[in-house]
Amino acid sequence: MTDLATRPDAGGSSDDEASSAPADDSVDAPPPAYEWAPTEPAPKKRRLWLWIGVPVAAVAVGLAAASLVLIAPGTSIAGVPVGGLTPGAAADALDQRLADTTIVLTGAGADVEITGAELGASVDARALADKAFASHPAWNPTSWFASPSDAQVAVDTATAVAALRTAVPSLYVDPTDAAIAYDPASATYVVTPAVEGQGVDVQAVQTALTEAFAQGETRVELAATTAPVEPEAPTHVAEATASILNRMLDTAGFYVGDERTVPLDRSTVASWLTITPGDRGTFAISANASAIQPTVDGLQAAVDRAPVDSTTIVNAAGTVLSTPTAGAVGRTLDSTSGIANAYADQLAAGNAVYQLPVTEVPFATTSLARSIEVDLSEQRIYVKENGNVVDTWLISSGASNTPTYTGHYTIGYKTAVQTMNGFNRDAAGNVIGTYSTPNVKWPMYFNGGQAFHGVYWHNNFGHTMSHGCVGMPEWRAQWLYNWAPKGTDVWIHS
Known part of the structure; x- marks a missing residue:
């Protein structure tokens, strides 16, 4: 095998190979099986728009x-x-x-x-x-x-x-x-x-x-x-405050219910008060509790009182005819502790009416059942209270031809003095004339025209003398008039 790495022409083919290669270039040639040096890379596409577009x-x-x-x-x-x-x-x-x-x-x-x-x-x-x-x-x-x-x-x-x-x-x-000050001459608060x-x-x-x-x-x-530039404290506010202060002076006192038990002098109350500028143009009222304390110290003696028992005049049925003595509830002041400070606070709030803490002491009632009894046979009157004889004296009742009628009656019309008119009768009861007696004192009628009254024209008491009335000395008649109210029971008998 040939070492291709040492050949400088390794990129070409041998003669044998070249002579035996087909001449028809229509046949695709295979890619080279090797390269002596790398080929130049293809150029990259430029993306300039990215560098401009991103910002x-x-x-x-x-x-x-x-x-x-x-x-x-x-x-x-x-x-x-x-x-x-x-x-x-x-x-x-x-x-x-x-x-x-x-x-x-x-x-x-x-x-x-x-x-x-x-x-x-x-x-x-x-x-x-x-x-x-x-x-x-x-x-x-x-x-x-x-x-x-x-x-x-x-x-x-x-x-x-x-x-x-x-x-x-x-x-x-x-x-x-605006300013507020107490004027001693008029005893009122006045406004500048x-x-x-x-x-x-x-x-x-x-x-x-x-x-x-x-x-x-x-x-x-x-x-x-x-x-x-408006003043901070206007006139109308000062006038309204002065009105409150003067109303306080009018009503100042220590009260038990609606009763001003301990009235207070206007100048005294004014001496307890101080008027100073308040918030947003108003006026502030303050009171000195220490100055009030001496008055509070004297309240016990002024307020405490014993009860007053009541006396009523009644008839036999118990009906009240009059009240000679009206009952009055007693009272005791519970305590004066803290009153000066409480009253000072109340005055500062514009209220001068102080309700005192008291304990009431009830009163007792005595009822006197009064009655008048006349015994014609004795020519005597008996005044009784609760069945007991209070006093008795001789009277002159009606004569035989003008008798005083027996029965149970009550006192009706009363008058201090009057002229009495009537008829004179004979022994048979026939009218034989009239009479008119002036200045008859203390008459009290109990049966029609018959009455108790004073007599000034005779002194023959203990004997029948009248035209039907029950006569007696004037001083006796006056006492009986005051003693027996209207409605007092009367018993006339023989």
């Missing part, structure tokens, strides 16, 4: 992604362009532009510059930016270059007033608050009215700042104008 595609993807979080081009809020910004960056831009916007106050001597930041100006920047993005997102070309949206500028009044007062003090006159002050018109400054911001201006001139 362009990345940029396109980035722009598409950015359009999802950016506000559309040409968008502005008030005078601040926010297109191409995120809502957060737009909010920052709004805040910064408003803070930097400068108002130049003219006409107050030298011109004075003051910024939105110094005035305490603000807008709801984030809400405005979010709204702008929601309405005009960058990914939506139809929303590009929209009309500017409005922004309402707010100014913190206290901050603005402080800044303006520092900038132009010559334009400020301080207001005077409030007086308006003067200062730079904050509303005008806010309007100028809003307009400048809306128009995209960072500096605007404004002629300094003044406006009234």
Whole structure:
């Protein structure tokens, strides 16, 4: 075998082989069985578009992604362009532009510059930016270059007033608050009215700042104008507080139920109270518990009382005819501990009526069953109480021709004095004339025209003398009149 690796012409064929090869080139020749050196590789295809297309595609993807979080081009809020910004960056831009916007106050001597930041100006920047993005997102070309949206500028009044007062003090006159004081002469609280002050018109400054911001201006001139400055404590609030205080003085005291058991002097209560300015123009009321304590220490003696027993006059059936002595419940003050502090708190709340903690002591009732008995056979009257004879004396009842009728009656009509008129009768009972007796005292009727009464025209008691009435000395009649109420039982018998 021939060592082909050592032949320099290894790429050709031998003569024998060449002479014996067919001449027809239509027959495919087999590929060479070997090569002395490698063949040159086929040229590679060039892909330049990949090197250009990849960055362009990345940029396109980035722009598409950015359009999802950016506000559309040409968008502005008030005078601040926010297109191409995120809502957060737009909010920052709004805040910064408003803070930097400068108002130049003219006409107050030298011109004075003051910024939105110094005035305490603000807008709801984030809400405005979010709204702008929601309405005009960058990914939506139809929303590009929209009309500017409005922004309402707010100014913190206290901050603005402080800044303006520092900038132009010559334009400020301080207001005077209303005041409340106790007047001993009238024993009432009186009001000193409030007086308006003067200062730079904050509303005008806010309007100028809003307009400048809306128009995209960072500096605007404004002629300094003044406006009234309301006092912190206005007159109407002071008057309302004084009304409360005076009502307190009218009702001040320590009460048991509806009874003002211990009234309090108006000037004393006023000395316990202090009136000071409160929050937002109001007035605060406070009371000194230590000053109240001496009055509280004396409450026990003023409040405690023993019960008063009741006395009633009744008839035999138990019906109350009169109450000579009305009963009264007694009471004792439970304790004075803590009352001074509690009353001080109550006064501070505008209530001067203090209900005392007391224990009631009930009263007893004594009923007196009163009655009048007349024994015609004895010509004597007996006055009784609960069946016992209280007193007795001689009387003069009706004569035989005008008798006093027996029976059980009750006292009816009573009068202190009157003229009595009637008929005179003979022994047979026939009318033989009339009579008229003036100034008859203490009559009490029990049976028609028959009555108990005083007699001044005779002194023959113990004998029948009258036209049917029961007569007695005037002083006796007066006592009986006062002793026996209407409805008192009467028993006339022989």
